[in-house]
Amino acid sequence: MFNKNNNKPVKIGILEISTQNKSILEFFFSSAGKTLFKEVNVAEADAFIIDYDFPGAKESWETTFNTSGKPGIILSIHEVSLASAIWVSKPLTAKALTEAGQKLKEILQEHKQIKEKPDSNQSSPAKKVSNKEATEITTEVLQSSPSSQSESPNKKPDTPIKLTLDDTSVENIDLTTSQEKRPTVSLNNPKSNAETDAEIIDVNADIEFSPQEVIDFSIPQQTNDAAPVIENPESVDFLSSVPTDKAPKETHKIRIPTNTKEPSGAEISKPETNDDLLPHREASTSDNAKPHERIKPLTKLKDTDSVITNQEPVNNIVPSVELPIASDVAANNEQIDALLESLISGKGTNSDGDATNHSPAPPLKELKETNNKTNIKLEDSVIDEPKGTGSSFIEEDEQRSTEEVVSLPEESFSNIILEVSGDGTTLADDKNVDTLMDSLEVETVASMSPKSIADMPITDNTNNNKATPKKNASINKHANKSGALKQPSIESGAIGATSEKPSQPKAKLDTAEGNSTRPEKITAASKKKAPLTPEEELQRLLDEIRKEADTGPELEDDSVKQTKTTFSEKRRELIFGDWPTINKPAELKKISFKPEEHILQTFMQVLDQAKASKAVMRLKFKNIIIVIDIKQEAVYCDFSLMDEEYAEICFNIVDPGIIKIHTLDKSEIRLYRKKMIDEPKNTHSFEAFIWITSLLTARGRLPENTDINQKIGIKYWPNLTRLESIPHAIQIAAALKKHPGSLLEVPRWLNLPQSAVFAFYNGVLALDIIERDQHKLKSLKDFNKKSNKKNRGFFSRLLKRITK
Amino acid sequence: MSTKHKKIIFTGPVGAGKTTAIQAMSDIPIVSTNEEASDMTKNRKSQTTVAMDYGRINIGEGEKIHLYGTPGQERFSFMWDILTKGALGLILMLDNSRDNPQQDLKFYTQSFKSFIEKGELIIGVTRIDDIQKPNINQYRHWLNELSIDAPVFGVDGRHQKDISSLVQALLYSIDPGVTT
Structure with missing residues (x-):
């Protein structure tokens, strides 16, 4: 049942969407979803994706759906139930998008099958399409009679006309028809899913619709041959413009309310004849079905009658089509999901949670390979050969100012791994996860080549940061995109001026271009020591960082502190005063x-x-x-x-x-x-x-x-x-x-x-x-001093620590 | 010797200041996994966090509070549940200069719904000093619409005092009776 088109990616157009979700989709389309979706312009799309939570998205979807009839994927944090739309819950996952993509393909494939088997549907009664969002009327221009269909094979192909009728647009519609030209108005009942028979209505009469009303235009199944009606078993979603190349029809002139215009400004939607369009359109345009095969005669109709049909939802009339599982997509998803999970698993910790046990971590190359399938580019971070500065890394480092970047070229710094250490338990077990995450430590582990760290060259392309305070100079290093040295960010620069605590140095794994920066503290004494092995050097640096962290921020100058204390005491007096404690209402007068x-x-x-x-x-x-x-x-x-x-x-x-x-x-x-x-x-x-x-x-x-x-x-x-x-x-x-x-x-x-x-x-x-x-x-609980005591001591010490 | 370890999670959209906030509080140089920003993220900053940020507050005697920053992009959302397990609370950083902060609020509160139902949520709105609309009252109103009761503070992620206030609000919300 599958043709080659079935394996083609769905041409998808992105409608209203947040930039955040758009970036996710673009990433997905370029990686795991490559075989499922191809992003194209909205005009060329077979289907759409829209973020339903985005402001104005609902209106946009209604407009798009009513004018194009194409299916779509709706992203929303709340469940959305719409005809011909697949809801994908946010936050988005590769798995959900993959499943949605496959469903979308099924819908399109089903539609195509329907197109290929029009006869099978002729005996089926017309069914309604459930659409909570819109009432849609599709008019197609038909021949005036079956005989004229067959007798006028050389007439121009008909131009299906689709009207989108909402509560404002459909009022007082005047479908003026001649005897020869008879529009068929297909109308979806927005609320009923039940099968209904067709019936004749007079479209010359004023039609008033209310979105709240259940509109039931039933059409008898067997109708007069003299008044053909398209008995399209498909949802009108796909009906909007199905031209026939062999069924000549005349253009039918009807008066269309101006507010049924398409967004482009065209008064009515025109059928597209591009074979590259929707699969159902491909089927339509290549469809050899004769007019009578696709047009069901309607009994009891007069020439002047117009007919409104209720059409059957696709899902109700076509057996589901199984699509092959996109195993490559699934594999990609697994790889994506495995990538960052690998960063937070696989390391044990010692008893106090420090990640000193460097148990095997996922090889970085594996990560890299995995990441190549995503946009996370974890590159091996390595160190270049020394470039003849003659001075040691430490010496050079001390000469530089804060926030400089150490460029670590490729050959010697074989691995810098973001290592998240746990107790070796699996993440699947919630209890274990709790334990693991509670004791998570992240350490940078440099597995270096035999070359000494002192040999590491320093790339110093900027000298603009000479005025930067020397404090923490050797620790706070940032890598920028190009690997060049750079100033601390505005933010970090501002910290010193605005916060009570000096800005913290930032150890960073810059995975963008293979450069790495790491926290380090170089002391004068260390310069005189014999060269350490890379492992020892790094461990020493990490130890020093920990020690520095344990000592806390430096104390302020005494005089400054005294001034602040005096001021805050004075201010405290102005705000709190000095009043006696009261214990009963009668004492209120005192204060x-x-x-x-x-x-x-x-x-x-x-x-x-x-x-x-x-x-x-x-x-x-x-x-x-x-x-x-x-x-x-x-x-x-x-x-x-x-x-x-x-x-x-x-x-x-x-x-x-x-x-x-x-x-x-x-x-x-x-x-x-x-x-x-x-x-x-x-x-x-x-x-x-x-x-x-x-x-x-x-x-x-x-x-x-x-x-x-x-x-x-x-x-x-x-x-x-x-x-x-x-x-x-x-x-x-x-x-x-x-x-x-x-x-x-x-x-x-x-x-x-x-x-x-x-x-x-x-x-x-x-x-x-x-x-x-x-x-x-x-409804609120009374205060109980004894409740929540579990962490009180810990919280107390933490509060003292962060408020001092 | 006490070996208590607890963790606090910082989350929020790209560029909201999670990394900066952790940096302001951490006693150690924070460990980041930064990557060259792509797509829309590039418009906000050149590098962005993938995986997570990590910082730590050492309390002494082996006690530590771990600070984790989630990556801002939704595509890493699968990590969020893992990270929040066992956390003391969640600090949601929102950027008032973004196109639709209400949408961000809605998204992240929905994403962490299961945690918020049981744990504590504190919201810090960054860049509200520069861009006054929407104001804090509007955030309160949006939270009310979402039936979420959480404190909202205007903060500057670079100011330790502001971030400290968020952490204090979190701790006191868990136990107002704690004394210092």
């Missing part, structure tokens, strides 16, 4: 304040006003200016929020009457927007401004009338990384998000000072993210 007496209240009112009027508004109080720009969603201040003066303004009682509020005109808006750009440090998000202002206002107190016994939670986490950091905020947020509690309970649970919890409460209160709905809070 309460009236929000309406503070500038925060005025700001919130003006913010609401600005939101309502969409105006840019300015508050002026004493010598400070605050501008609220709704469009920019930003607040501009002509001072720093860290100023102690602002903290005092917030904390002190303010008469709202002396705060000047002004709506800015265009020139003033321009002025302040320029300032926003010029002074980003004084421009804040609403959330950040409200957060800090509320903290400074409350200074560890609570608004009067606060119910300190009411259980509260938070609706969502505040964006704490972009708000002024206060101690314990993350812990309090986590507690309130998971375990609702009162303002008296939470500090006790977490063993924190009340002021920390109260400060956090004020912040989230001002941000309006307090959850007080007790029904919602009931």
Whole structure:
């Protein structure tokens, strides 16, 4: 049953799709899926692939499907059930794509078979095609009668016309037909899969469709010969343009609503005659079937009648066709899947998880061979012969600055393997996987040639990094694409300026061009030692890296640290205050304040006003200016929020009457927007401004009338990384998000000072993210100090480590 | 001597800053398997991670936290389940400058659905300081639509403090009662 075309790849057109998925498909088409798919332009495609989750994809698929009728593969994270579409779940796998490709071939093959056996379907009743997405009407121009078919063999081939009718396009269709020219309108019932008989309808009448309605145009099986109807057993998906080379038909003039135009602008779709098109089209164009073989007479029809048929889904009428398994595809899939699995298996670890046991790893050549079938190019990393610098690798290395690249030429550095060590158990067993992955260590293992590492040449094509700090100079090495030395990335360069910790050197296996970089620490003492074997040299480097990692980051200069401590203590006082602990509501008076007496209240009112009027508004109080720009969603201040003066303004009682509020005109808006750009440090998000202002206002107190016994939670986490950091905020947020509690309970649970919890409460209160709905809070578990204790000690040490 | 080993997984699309984030936290030079980027990835950076990134936080006395970064491309998604087994939690890094961050969020939360149902998810949105739309509120809204309750933070992967906040949020979400 197979012809040579069956083994040809399906010409596939990619419709709406994310770049990420497109890259996956392109990779798949060029490797494992090569025998299944060939990517072509959409116009030439036999079938399509579309990412159904992509914005606008559904509409695009409807349009494409309705205009072309071609099948497709739909990629989606949710199950999609559409006629003539094969759903492939995301994330994509080679296996799923292969299976989909084979199914697609089956569909196309089935269609072709149907074309080759039109007679077998003549006695079958017409069936509906289920299509949830669209209602499709296909009109084909027919001869006016069977006799005219046979009597007019030399007439032009008919031009099948396909109309896509949706809820807007089909209304008031006027299919004006002459007696000689009779369109057949095939209409798919979008909801019913049941077989139906044909019936005659008057297409001159207005037809109104609603997508929600079940449209049941039944057509009797046996019909009048005088009114032939195409009884195409196939889904209309494939029907759209089936020209016949021997069945002369006349072009039928019908009035087509303008909104049935094809995307190209053509009013109706034209049949394609290119033999390279869909298999079903190949069958069609080469089909020797006579008109009467493909056109089923319809009884009880008048010449002036038009007929709507329901057609049978392909899958219901054609026995499934078994296709040969693409063993090469499967093999490729296995190789692809095996590739990276090999990277995370096969090594044992010692008791504390260090990968010191270099048990046999997959030979790199095997990996390389495997990778040649993918786009992962793991090349053997080797070292060139020394190129006569005369100086040792170590000496040269010390002369270079940070982030340089050591180019490791080919001959001597035979293997650099990314080795992931486990306990030798298999990945198939979940328990073992847990054990394995928990103890995973990744080490670079250099299996070198007898040449000393000191002989390794250094490629130094750039001298632009002389100003780079010498610290970690010998460790942090990056290889770029060409193997040339390069500056650390912008990111790593910026780390030093912005993070509290110096940027970490990065050991890297650059597999792109056979170059390798590796972490290393060269000491002065090491220069004087006798040359080590390559294995010893590398092991020493790794040991030094580990030691350095164990020592942690260097301490800051004492004076800097002292200054920071003083500042943070001062700031802490301004945010937390120094108030007595309260234990009952009656004591609240000791630490309460009236929000309406503070500038925060005025700001919130003006913010609401600005939101309502969409105006840019300015508050002026004493010598400070605050501008609220709704469009920019930003607040501009002509001072720093860290100023102690602002903290005092917030904390002190303010008469709202002396705060000047002004709506800015265009020139003033321009002025302040320029300032926003010029002074980003004084421009804040609403959330950040409200957060800090509320903290400074409350200074560890609570608004009067606060119910300190009411259980509260938070609706969502505040964006704490972009708000002024206060101690314990993350812990309090986590507690309130998971375990609702009162303002008296939470500090006790977490063993924190009340002021920390109260400060956090004020912040989230001002941000309006307090959850007080007790029904919602009931679904959350109560805090249990004894639960989750399993890792508490470990977590505690980890938190100390990462917050110091 | 304690020999506790735990792991945290960093995932997210290509160029979201997973490698940088691990680099910011790791006590050792991170081990990467980088490859010359092809296809669309090339538009974002010259090299991209295949297989995984690995970093480590040494706590002392033999205790370590392993940091794994998944490759961003979907074609390596078969590794994701393996990597997340036994993990403390998942940190999803999203790039606000990408064409459709909502789609990324949807994709990765769906891909790691089985893990998220049981474990902790923390979301860090990078480049949100430069590109303010969509903002954090929109991410919260999208998560709400997906019926996922997870904290979202704007982060700069290069800032250790930001990434540390993600890890802290993860640990405190597992056990708010832990003390330092």
